[in-house]
Amino acid sequence: MKSLRTIALKEAQTRVSPEVKAPSAKISEFFGSNVFDKKKMKDFLSKEVYEKLISAIEQGELINSDDANQIATAMKHWAMSKGATHYTHWFQPLTGSTAEKHDSFFEPSGDGAIEKFAGSALVQQEPDASSFPNGGIRNTFEARGYTAWDPSSPAFIMESKAGKTLCIPTVFVAYTGEALDYKAPLLKALNALDKAAVDVCQYFDKGINKVTASLGIEQEYFLVDLALYNARPDLMLTGRTLFGHMSAKGQQLDDHYFGSIPERVFTFMVDFENEALKLGIPLKTRHNEVAPLQFECAPIYEEINLAIDHNQLLMDVMEKVARRHHFKVLLHEKPYAGINGSGKHNNWSLITNTGKNLLAPGKTPKNNLMFLAFFVNTIKAVHEHADLLRASIASVSNDHRLGANEAPPAIISIFLGEQLNEVLDEIEHSRISKKIKEDNALWLGIPKIPQILLDNTDRNRTSPFAFTGNKFELRAVGSSANSSAPMTVLNTIMADQLIKFKAEVDKLIKKGEKKDIALLTIIKKYIKESKDIRFEGNGYSQEWEDEATKRGLANIKTTPVAIDAYVSDKSLDLFEKNNIFSKRELHARHEILLESYYKKLQIEARVIGEVANTMIIPAVIDYQNTLLDNLKSLKEVGLSKEVMATPLAIVNKISEHLGVMKASVDSMLEERKVANGVEDHREKAISYDEKVKSQFETIRYHADKLEQIVDDNVWPLPKFRELLFLK
Numbered sequence: 001m002k003s004l005r006t007i008a009l010k011e012a013q014t015r016v017s018p019e020v021k022a023p024s025a026k027i028s029e030f031f032g033s034n035v036f037d038k039k040k041m042k043d044f045l046s047k048e049v050y051e052k053l054i055s056a057i058e059q060g061e062l063i064n065s066d067d068a069n070q071i072a073t074a075m076k077h078w079a080m081s082k083g084a085t086h087y088t089h090w091f092q093p094l095t096g097s098t099a100e101k102h103d104s105f106f107e108p109s110g111d112g113a114i115e116k117f118a119g120s121a122l123v124q125q126e127p128d129a130s131s132f133p134n135g136g137i138r139n140t141f142e143a144r145g146y147t148a149w150d151p152s153s154p155a156f157i158m159e160s161k162a163g164k165t166l167c168i169p170t171v172f173v174a175y176t177g178e179a180l181d182y183k184a185p186l187l188k189a190l191n192a193l194d195k196a197a198v199d200v201c202q203y204f205d206k207g208i209n210k211v212t213a214s215l216g217i218e219q220e221y222f223l224v225d226l227a228l229y230n231a232r233p234d235l236m237l238t239g240r241t242l243f244g245h246m247s248a249k250g251q252q253l254d255d256h257y258f259g260s261i262p263e264r265v266f267t268f269m270v271d272f273e274n275e276a277l278k279l280g281i282p283l284k285t286r287h288n289e290v291a292p293l294q295f296e297c298a299p300i301y302e303e304i305n306l307a308i309d310h311n312q313l314l315m316d317v318m319e320k321v322a323r324r325h326h327f328k329v330l331l332h333e334k335p336y337a338g339i340n341g342s343g344k345h346n347n348w349s350l351i352t353n354t355g356k357n358l359l360a361p362g363k364t365p366k367n368n369l370m371f372l373a374f375f376v377n378t379i380k381a382v383h384e385h386a387d388l389l390r391a392s393i394a395s396v397s398n399d400h401r402l403g404a405n406e407a408p409p410a411i412i413s414i415f416l417g418e419q420l421n422e423v424l425d426e427i428e429h430s431r432i433s434k435k436i437k438e439d440n441a442l443w444l445g446i447p448k449i450p451q452i453l454l455d456n457t458d459r460n461r462t463s464p465f466a467f468t469g470n471k472f473e474l475r476a477v478g479s480s481a482n483s484s485a486p487m488t489v490l491n492t493i494m495a496d497q498l499i500k501f502k503a504e505v506d507k508l509i510k511k512g513e514k515k516d517i518a519l520l521t522i523i524k525k526y527i528k529e530s531k532d533i534r535f536e537g538n539g540y541s542q543e544w545e546d547e548a549t550k551r552g553l554a555n556i557k558t559t560p561v562a563i564d565a566y567v568s569d570k571s572l573d574l575f576e577k578n579n580i581f582s583k584r585e586l587h588a589r590h591e592i593l594l595e596s597y598y599k600k601l602q603i604e605a606r607v608i609g610e611v612a613n614t615m616i617i618p619a620v621i622d623y624q625n626t627l628l629d630n631l632k633s634l635k636e637v638g639l640s641k642e643v644m645a646t647p648l649a650i651v652n653k654i655s656e657h658l659g660v661m662k663a664s665v666d667s668m669l670e671e672r673k674v675a676n677g678v679e680d681h682r683e684k685a686i687s688y689d690e691k692v693k694s695q696f697e698t699i700r701y702h703a704d705k706l707e708q709i710v711d712d713n714v715w716p717l718p719k720f721r722e723l724l725f726l727k
Helices: 004-012 038-044 047-059 065-081 119-123 183-201 226-230 233-238 263-278 304-324 369-384 386-392 418-429 484-510 515-529 542-551 559-567 569-577 583-636 641-676 681-709 720-725
Strands: 084-090 102-104 106-109 112-115 145-149 156-159 164-174 211-225 283-288 294-299 327-330 344-352 465-467 472-474
Touching: 004 211, 004 226, 038 047, 038 065, 047 065, 065 084, 065 119, 065 164, 119 145, 164 183, 183 211, 183 304, 183 344, 183 369, 183 484, 211 226, 211 304, 211 484, 226 233, 226 327, 233 583, 263 283, 263 294, 263 304, 294 304, 304 327, 304 484, 344 484, 369 386, 369 418, 369 484, 369 515, 386 484, 386 559, 418 515, 484 515, 484 569, 559 569, 559 583, 559 681, 569 583, 583 641, 583 681, 641 681
Parallel strands: 084 164
Antiparallel strands: 084 102, 106 112, 145 164, 156 164, 211 294, 211 327, 211 344, 283 294, 344 472, 465 472
16 A cells, blocks of 8 residues: 555656636736725716725725715625625734635625615625634634725735635624734724824925834745645644654755746746735735745735734735645744745834935935934834734744744844944034945946946845844744734834823923934933844854843743733733734733643644554654564574664664654653643743743754664655755
8 A cells, every 4th residue: 555655756746737827918907806996986986986995095084974875885786796795804913824704795685686785795794703813802602893994005805716706804803892903903003002103294395194014024925736735734733753764965056046936946936826816915026035936926015004914914815826836835933844844934114204214325325414313213123122012923833933043033022224323323422523435336347237326225134123124023923923913013013102292302301402413312311221232243152042042132042931912011001002902802812822842842742642553653653663574584584783783773773762762752642741731821932932832952953863763665654855956
């Protein structure tokens, strides 16, 4: 009987890519074709209702029931003209994925049937809230929850072979009003930032009346053949390989990075990009990443709420399209030990209604007071709430990646680049008197390559929060994460910091200080107070860990401890006074994160036990028995002990690894039972981390040693060389 691995290898090596055709030769001709965007709103709505909807989108104005009915009717007509038969409120519960419940436009009537979609159905729906994570906010028997339309994110049509569905982005709240999703608090944080940033902008430009946070999300991911994926229970159930010795060739030659995209992968990329572009997701970039079969796609920058909706939608589209190509997309932060994991770099900036990027320095940054105000306040905000930013990117999967010489360390620091560091140091220690050098140009001296402007900053991939010219890049977000969590934190702490900044500046002005002097005085004060968070060197080095300790910067490496920051007195006060989260909501989210952490480790422990006991150990014993039979035959023909020494040594080595592995599996499973008996969620999460997870590596070490000894034809799991190099 052929093993599942053998069958999978045969399938993977005989794949034929499906034919992929773009809807049009020009992307501009089909971009957003499945989105109810402003152009389509204008076509399907009266001028009056269209203008009201635009005001709702851009200014947050309320929409009355009559207008909602007209908008719903217009959406229905547009969606049906595209072939949609159903609609759904599309939302982002605290599961980490998106959710939807489909309803038909069809309704029976006295004359037969009609297609109907009322404004009330557009604005609000009532999905069952009892089975979504709620952290104790809801009892199991309290099922009611509400989804409410978010006009700022346009409705779209999701296509499948079986039909089309109108999807309406919404928030998700409990019957009692608490947020049960990622979107509701993000919208509150963006509103708070808008108000606080406009107030500060008024010092410089009275024409600024709105500030929008902008985001570009770079998405890293792995691909693996679907047959190989299905032959790995650990990948299927946990998203990562819990066993597997590293392939002899990995990423050490740096030959995959930015290399020629494999043809089968390229076909998949074109297919999912076409689907994403139809949904208005402005994908711009695709390339090979560092590790084998690791890739990245990146969009053009968008308003944060829309950017995050698009990223959540993108991950879903990638998964669906991958199946057409017999691929599986791996979004886990660390699917393979020994090679780079995947992140989701969040590039954040602030844009005014006048088109000004508040984080874009001029040619002489020292003289650009408006830039300095927002630049330094960002540094100050991160310094004040570094623990909270660390908590926002914490997860059981991201713990594998942070600080692993491929991603930023768990220590939150900020990289600015040499020039801007010098600017801040000079402001701190003296009056502004010197001029920035104007000859900031670099000639590479290479024929046929034009002169390049030297950016104000270099890039530092070891920094979790780096300034990269006109934006800050939060590099520590995990590839599977919903970016709403870190963006809610970042925009909240920035809003809070700007409010404090304005209060301190106004206080000096009231005392008679000139406005510019008052601004510069507080900026100078903040530069000095937040200096410890700035670091320009190698974040992977032991020297930095030692230095960070001296500076008093936290180095929290595991999620259960990191997420305590959500429920510290400081954080509770921050979120409550800015109307982002209530104390009850924060404690609930803390409970949800703890529960998610230990449940994922619980699943991993079960998979390790099952795969070890039912696949690896039986295969090893079968091979060991073959060797023993061989030894018996050698003995029967009278060969010397010296000749028999090598096969006997192999049998002994197998027995040694097998014994330790089996004992460790049994010990781990016993510790899991003990951990399951702990009632307090935090104690249970720590118990799983320290008592259960701590044994995973020992089990894996001995299993991987056995993989190197056992006959390749006997080993049951597809190996790394197959997972990573069969394209």
